[in-house]
Amino acid sequence: MTAGGHGLSLPFARDGVRCDPSTTEEHTMAFALAPTMATRIADLYRRMEQAYDIVARQLDFTCDGCPDNCCDSYFQHHTYLEWAYLWEGLKALPEARRKLILERAADYAAKCEEALANGERPVVMCPLNEEGRCALYAHRLMICRLHGVPSSLTLPNGQGKTFPGCPRCQELTRGRAAVPTVERTPLLRELAMLEQELLGPQRGVLPKVKKTIADMIILGPPQL
Numbered sequence: 001m002t003a004g005g006h007g008l009s010l011p012f013a014r015d016g017v018r019c020d021p022s023t024t025e026e027h028t029m030a031f032a033l034a035p036t037m038a039t040r041i042a043d044l045y046r047r048m049e050q051a052y053d054i055v056a057r058q059l060d061f062t063c064d065g066c067p068d069n070c071c072d073s074y075f076q077h078h079t080y081l082e083w084a085y086l087w088e089g090l091k092a093l094p095e096a097r098r099k100l101i102l103e104r105a106a107d108y109a110a111k112c113e114e115a116l117a118n119g120e121r122p123v124v125m126c127p128l129n130e131e132g133r134c135a136l137y138a139h140r141l142m143i144c145r146l147h148g149v150p151s152s153l154t155l156p157n158g159q160g161k162t163f164p165g166c167p168r169c170q171e172l173t174r175g176r177a178a179v180p181t182v183e184r185t186p187l188l189r190e191l192a193m194l195e196q197e198l199l200g201p202q203r204g205v206l207p208k209v210k211k212t213i214a215d216m217i218i219l220g221p222p223q224l
């Protein structure tokens with residue numbers, strides 16, 4: 001199957017998300033997230049960043065000079081809203097640049113498939129990473145915004161989860177009696193609420209999202 005105007009071969013259409021001929025340049029450019037929804041997710045993302053910055057400042061933590069680049073970590077993302085907002089960013093890029101990103105995404109997907117088939121967790125640089133920088137910084141997803149500093153989360157069943165932060169941050173917090181954390185729960189709750197609003201009656205009908213950024217790029221904007 002090909003992706004029409006993208007000119008890429010799409011080896012898969014995972015999790016029931018359609019990958020049909022409407023995933024073309026025309027479909028891409030016709031796609032639009034409602035401006036109010038785009039504003040609200042942008043505002044939520046801004047508050048995630050603020051929460052991250054507060055903790056980073058308290059720990060005197062930055063990514064400056066870090067020899068690692070977490071953008072090669074294998075993550076999957078779970079909302080149509082983030083997928084749609086990512087595409088708002090991709091759409092705003094010049095077509096030639098978007099095509100390059102699509103090519104890198106196809107390469108990323110192939111490498112991940114190979115690693116997964118070998119029972120390994122993929123370590124492949126994100127197709128949006130360009131010379132160490134995020135090509136869609138303002139549209140990067142929640143996990144990209146919260147990864148790094150310690151954080152905590154209470155699941156809907158009441159179970160608590162903690163995340164110690166990246167290895168560099170863990171070095172910094174080792175031995176500390178009290179470690180500041182980003183409380184993810186209200187941020188995730190708000191994201192879930194916006195997702196429900198976006199999906200409306202399609203909630204529970206559409207397949208659950210479990211996609212890498214590359215999947216989201218290859219498949220084109222979500223068909224809502």
Ligand code: SF4
Nearest residue numbers: 063066070148166168
């Ligand atoms: S989040 Fe941590 S590991 Fe990743 S680049 Fe920043 S300092 Fe390095």
Ligand code: SF4
Nearest residue numbers: 071126128129134144
């Ligand atoms: S979207 Fe941007 S910040 Fe997130 S992994 Fe890719 S390059 Fe890194």
